[in-house]
Amino acid sequence: MALIIDTRTEPDRALALACETLGQGLPVAIPTETVYGLAADATNPDALSRIYETKGRPRFNPLICHVADLAMAETHVEFDPLSRRLTEAFWPGPLTLVLPQKPDSTIHPLASAGLDTLAIRMPDGFSRAVIRRYGKPLAAPSANTSGKISPTSAEHVEADLGDKLALILDAGPAGVGLESTIVKVEGDRIRLLRPGGLDVAEIEALTGIPVLRRDKAGAAIEAPGMMATHYAPAAAVRLDASEVRPGEALIRFGGAPLPGEDEAVLVLDLSPSSNLREAASNLFAYMKRADASGAATIAFGPIPNEGLGEAIIDRIERAAAPRE
Template sequence: MARHIDIEKQRETALHDAVDVLLSGHPVAIPTETVYGLAADATNPAAIARIYETKGRPQFNPLICHMASIAMAEEYALFDPISRKLAEAFWPGPLTLILPLKPDSGIHALATAGLDSVGIRIPKGFASALIAAFGRPLAAPSANSSGKISSTSAAHVEADLGDRISLILDDGAAPVGVESTIVKVEKDGSVRLLRPGGLVAKDIERVAGIKLIRPKKASAAIEAPGMLASHYAPGASVRLNATSVEKGEALIRFGGQPIPGEEQAAIVLDLSPQGDLAEAAANLFDHLKTADASGAASIAITAIPDTGLGEAINDRLTRAAAPRP
């Protein structure tokens, strides 16, 4: 099983030991403000291959490359003026920018799935310090089996990947709870939202000075992580916008509002009894895991407002409920 290091109690040990594992070409589970990531050297093809192998992830699905600073990011990618403005406003934080790779970029093609662009973000807290200590970008998808529910705690990582990795860095529960928002600035200056996430769209629009373009339908082209139609899926089937509960179903509701039949549910969970979307986002993956562990064959989920962070929550739930490949 994987070794755990409590960052709050053993920060220097965590930095030293994590760098050693990364230098050996193996992945480390690291905390970020969004979810826990499975991190490895983005310039080392063997290390990147171990991420795909550990997760069981398709290699046509690119990985986000995490940097310690804008200066580091500029060593690997090209910034247009709007992307630069967004980076300065929201990094470190839950925003990923899709940027053109520099011709001599050291990021290996396995991390970008062969694309000529790369998803980059700067995480908050310990992860950024680790990248700075390592001195190279870290490719880091969520620390869970591919397509399954993302991990928001070290315990989640242990339960899923503990027998496949050697080191888990524990910094408590991830405060945001959903992955980063992904945007791409096009050559004509328009900004496309590729994946809603922990940074709400209206804040991006305020800084960019223009409205985000949202896809009208799912695209077959994979331009960024988290774009697969079926993703974030528990073992149980997922039923959205539930207005009643069938006997034996697990129920995940929102806003403290009971619905008919919940007295016969296998378990009742509330993303936020107060109707707080930030709290709901932070609880989303943990509640999905808890509902799945109840043994129910189906998880009923009540409607979530599609505003602010609700857009990211509904994106994850739609992909969790999609037909499995």
């Protein structure tokens, strides 16, 4: 089983053991402000292979590379002026940029799934301190079995991957609770590849440029989180429920009860006060609680498709997608 170290009470020990473990080519579960990540040296092909093996992740699905500062990012990717402006406003934070990889970058092609671009982010919190101490970018997808619900606490990681890892760093619940927003700048256009913890409206307000949504049908995978089926609990998922069927678990929003919920196995409200930021923070933890309830189906009440609601709905739609 994995050793769990609380970064709030033992930060020096956590940093030292994390860097030692990473240096051995082993993945470490680290806390970020979005979700907990399964981090490994992005320049080490053996370490990257262990990420894919530990998660059971398809190797055509690229990884996000996390950096400690802009200088580290500039070593590996080419910044256009608009992308740089986005980093100045939103890094560190829940924004990932897909940028051309420099020819002399030492990040291994396994991290990019063979693409000529890299998905890159500067996280906030203790994970950034780990990267700074280690001195190299860390590839860090969510620390869960591929396709399952993303972890927002060390306990979630331990329950899923604890027997496969040597070390889990515990910084308490993730503050954002959703993976990062991923965008790609193409000339004077900004294309959204994955909605996430940064509201797209903030990007539009900064740049004055409407962010283009992609056509999900048949879209090529250019970045993490673009697979149709993802974030899936064991239970089936039903969207936009207007009533609750006997034996279902209900996850609703906004405090208003739904007809039939008195016969639900479990009722959870993402935000009784209709706060989408609170709802985003609670989403994955509530999905795990509903899945553990034994209900065959998790019913989701309607979520407003605005602000962070876009990212919440994206995750629920992927959780509800047909499974192979």
